[in-house]
Amino acid sequence: MNIQFRENTEAASPLTTKTAIADCDIHPARATRTELYPYLAKRWQHHLEVYGVHAYQGMMEGPPYPKAQPNASRRDAYPPEGGPQGSSLSFMQKQLLDPNNVQLGVLNPLNTGQGIRNHELSAALCSAINDWQIDKWTSRDKRLKASIVVGNEDGLSAAAEIRERAGDKNFVQVLLLSRNVEPLGQRRYWPIYQAAEEAGLPVGVHAFGFGGNPITPSGWPSYYLEEMVGHSQCQQSALASLVLEGVFERFPKLKMVMIEAGFGWAPSLAWRLDKAWQRLRSEVPHVKRPPSEYIREQVWWTTQPMEDPERREDLFDVINWIGWDRLLFATDYPHWDYDEPSRVLPAGVSEANREAFYLGNAKKLYGIAA
Amino acid sequence: MARHVVAAVDELPPGTRKFLEIDGRPIAVFNIKGEYFGLMNRCPHQGAALCEGPLIGLAQSKEPGEIEYTKLGEVIRCPWHGWEFDIRTGQSYCDPRRFRVKAYSAHVEPGASVVKGPYVAETVTVKLESDYVVVEL
Ligand code: FES
Numbered sequence: 001m002n003i004q005f006r007e008n009t010e011a012a013s014p015l016t017t018k019t020a021i022a023d024c025d026i027h028p029a030r031a032t033r034t035e036l037y038p039y040l041a042k043r044w045q046h047h048l049e050v051y052g053v054h055a056y057q058g059m060m061e062g063p064p065y066p067k068a069q070p071n072a073s074r075r076d077a078y079p080p081e082g083g084p085q086g087s088s089l090s091f092m093q094k095q096l097l098d099p100n101n102v103q104l105g106v107l108n109p110l111n112t113g114q115g116i117r118n119h120e121l122s123a124a125l126c127s128a129i130n131d132w133q134i135d136k137w138t139s140r141d142k143r144l145k146a147s148i149v150v151g152n153e154d155g156l157s158a159a160a161e162i163r164e165r166a167g168d169k170n171f172v173q174v175l176l177l178s179r180n181v182e183p184l185g186q187r188r189y190w191p192i193y194q195a196a197e198e199a200g201l202p203v204g205v206h207a208f209g210f211g212g213n214p215i216t217p218s219g220w221p222s223y224y225l226e227e228m229v230g231h232s233q234c235q236q237s238a239l240a241s242l243v244l245e246g247v248f249e250r251f252p253k254l255k256m257v258m259i260e261a262g263f264g265w266a267p268s269l270a271w272r273l274d275k276a277w278q279r280l281r282s283e284v285p286h287v288k289r290p291p292s293e294y295i296r297e298q299v300w301w302t303t304q305p306m307e308d309p310e311r312r313e314d315l316f317d318v319i320n321w322i323g324w325d326r327l328l329f330a331t332d333y334p335h336w337d338y339d340e341p342s343r344v345l346p347a348g349v350s351e352a353n354r355e356a357f358y359l360g361n362a363k364k365l366y367g368i369a370a
Numbered sequence: 371m372a373r374h375v376v377a378a379v380d381e382l383p384p385g386t387r388k389f390l391e392i393d394g395r396p397i398a399v400f401n402i403k404g405e406y407f408g409l410m411n412r413c414p415h416q417g418a419a420l421c422e423g424p425l426i427g428l429a430q431s432k433e434p435g436e437i438e439y440t441k442l443g444e445v446i447r448c449p450w451h452g453w454e455f456d457i458r459t460g461q462s463y464c465d466p467r468r469f470r471v472k473a474y475s476a477h478v479e480p481g482a483s484v485v486k487g488p489y490v491a492e493t494v495t496v497k498l499e500s501d502y503v504v505v506e507l
Contacts, residue, residue, distance in 0.1 A: 068452050075449030076422045338450055340416035 019355075021341050022104040022362035023096070024302045025206070025259055025330035026144075028137055029071075029109075031083035039128035039135075047121060054117045056153075056181060056212030064215065065224040069336035077334035085334040089140055096333045097143055100341050103359060104368050105144045107133055108175055108206050108259065112149045115177070115210035122151035127161055130171075138170040145366065147175035147204055155191035162192065166199035172366040173202045177209030178231065178261065184238040185245030193251045202255035202300065202365055205238055207231035228337075235261035236269050239295065243273060246286040248294035255365065257300045260332060264307035267321040270295050296323065300365055302330040303357070304339040312346040324353040328362045376496075377503045382406075387421060392507050399496055399503060400425075400457060402443055407457045408494035408505050409446070414462070418450040420491055426454070428463065446491075455491045462487035 030036065037045050057064070069075055071084050077095065079088030086092065097105060113125025126149045133146035148165045150158035165171050174196045182188065184205065196203045208231070214220045216230040217237070235258055242248060242256065273291035281287070301322060309315050319327065331339050345357060362368070374392050376399050382388055387400045389411060396411035398421030413420040427442040445454050445463075454463045463486055495506040 069449070074418070075424075076419055336450060336452065340418075340450075343416040 019358060020101050020103045021329055021358040022106070022366075023100070023102045023331050023333065023341075024104075024106045024257070024328040024362050025304060025332050026092075026096070026105045026107050027086050027110055027333065027335060028092075028107050028133065029084045029086035029334075030132075031079075031087035036125065036128045036132055039131040040124060044121060044124045044128075053113075053121065053125075055210050056115050056117055057210040060115070060210045064220075065227045067224060067336070072336055073334045074336055074338055089137060092333070093141065096331065097141070100331075102143055104362055104366065105141075106172060106204075106362070106366065107137055107144055107146045108204065109133065109147070109149060110177075110206070110208060114149065114152050115180070115212075116151070116153075119151055119154040119157060123154065123157040123161065126151045126158075127164075130161070130165060134168075134170045145172040145368075146170050147173045148201070149175050150192060152176050152189065152192065153181055155188050159191035159195035162195035162199055162201070166195075166201070171201070172368070173204045173257065174199075176203060176205050177211075178205050178207050178234045178238050179209030179211040179213065179215060180238075181211050181213075183241030183245075185241030185243070185247050187245075190247070190250070193247055193254050197251045197254045200253075200367070202257050204257040204259050205235065206259040207235065207261040231261040232265050236265060239269065239299070240273060240291075243291045243294050244284050244287060246284070248298050249286055249288055252298075255298055255300065257302065257328065257365070259302045259330070260304060262305055262307055263301040263303075263322055263327070264309075264315075264318050266295065266299075266301065267318060296326075300326050300328055300361070302328045303344065304330040304332040305337055306339060306344050312348065315346065316348070324356055325361055327357050328365065329358045371506050373497075373499075374505045374507060375499075375502045376505050379498065379501045379503060382503055389421065392505060395507070397494055397505060397507070399505060401503075402457070406496040406498065406503055408496040409455075409457055409460060410492035410494065412492075413448045413450065413453065414489040414491055415448065415451060415453050418448050420448050420455065421446060423447040423449040423452075425457070428454070428456075453487070453489070455489075457493075460491035460493040462489040462491065 073085035077085035079091040081088060096102060109129050112129045113122045116122040129149045130146065138144045138146050148162055148171050150161045152158055162174055174192065176184065193203065215227055217233055221227065221230065239258065248254065270292035277287060277291055307315060307318065331341065345354065376390055377388055382399065382401045384401050384403050387398055389398050391397065396419065398409050398411045400407045409421055411419050411421045423446050425443045426445050426447050427439045428445050430438045444457055446457050447454050455461065497504045497506065
């Protein structure tokens with residue numbers, strides 16, 4: 001008889017890949033409610049204790065839809081020392097970074113100071129999150145790089161935060177969310193794009209946010225499943241707005257990254273925009289080229305959640321339109337819809353494209369030395 | 371087929387599960403209301419430690435508005451993407467790709483049947499032998 005008890009199952013990712021990869025969407029969490037206090041002026045600590053936060057959207061403390069797993073996270077991702085999923089660096093190293101040979105991990109903190117009505121508080125919380133990212137994560141593991149979180153609804157303070165962090169190697173992108181008070185192309189957000197372009201930093205638009213508008217174009221849906229697919233609709237509106245308001249025309253060196261909302265819809269959105277633009281061009285004369293051109297030149301896409309059509313050829317058709325040089329692999333760790341690196345890309349991809357998909361594109365975009 | 375003692379019966383009371391490794395393979399053994407089941411602790415979808423998930427029931431619906439919830443405690447839900455597997459058979463339910471294929475198929479199924487997915491988690495035989503829980507592998 002051969003018996004070996006395995007009492008402790010806080011296992012690393014069960015399948016590991018030796019190939020080095022980038023993970024362009026990792027969500028670090030705070031272990032405690034007050035973990036940001038050391039980075040917040042006393043004034044804001046007191047404000048939080050007395051007034052809390054006032055969001056554009058109700059129910060922000062408990063998200064508007066229940067999630068599929070606790071904290072929308074993998075059930076095996078609770079750190080052994082306690083705290084929510086994603087709140088422990090050592091456990092993240094053990095569960096994600098080491099076994100998957102992650103060479104570059106881009107942090108995108110959620111539930112920060114974005115989408116808060118009090119713009120001074122919003123700016124203070126975002127700045128605190130950025131300090132915390134350096135202290136708790138990027139300074140302790142060189143593989144990790146942070147996104148600059150900004151108080152998105154106040155373009156000027158957001159731009160100031162970007163300028164303050166510009167040149168700091170801990171940061172590789174500016175982080176916005178897809179659900180905002182207004183579509184992302186509008187003027188109030190332009191100072192963000194200007195500062196990002198000057199700093200040479202891509203702007204990531206991550207699905208989610210608390211803009212206060214219904215989360216689908218036709219209102220508040222019944223199910224979490226509808227919210228999940230609503231992310232791609234929301235990103236489509238955001239992208240259409242960026243193109244049609246002339247953001248890409250005005251900021252030609254701006255690079256946008258669409259994070260966690262799929263990419264299968266990209267060609268059809270671009271085709272529709274192109275067709276309508278040919279007929280309605282005089283309404284938006286500042287859009288000088290077909291919308292698809294801006295999209296293909298200035299937009300990158302993270303992979304998780306990967307579209308998973310029955311025929312892999314359909315997936316390849318979409319990627320061929322987008323460009324194999326535009327996809328950035330992401331796991332979305334520790335969230336429940338996590339993608340296992342070794343299991344997402346079907347067979348039949350050339351070695352060069354595979355390398356670009358898993359690592360090369362990200363290194364290039366985020367300026368990480370080869 | 372070798373037999374492996376995995377626990378004394380009173381170490382694995384109803385409602386509990388035990389994780390172990392046999393010949394390098396991760397196994398989970400469950401006691402559900404006095405019945406014992408074993409599963410390979412690896413999800414056939416993307417490889418999560420399948421049995422770390424919660425045991426739930428099977429939600430079915432004949433038509434919108436009518437929900438039937440059966441097999442309580444007999445369906446394991448993967449800790450990652452939530453795919454559901456019957457722990458008696460390892461059968462997965464409702465893989466969306468399979469669902470689409472079914473919609474085009476010609477044969478008629480009873481209205482209450484839930485579409486079964488193509489993935490099946492590997493089950494292992496679990497027995498009781500003189501007060502020990504034994505896995506055959
Ligand atoms: S790994 Fe189990 S559902 Fe995806």
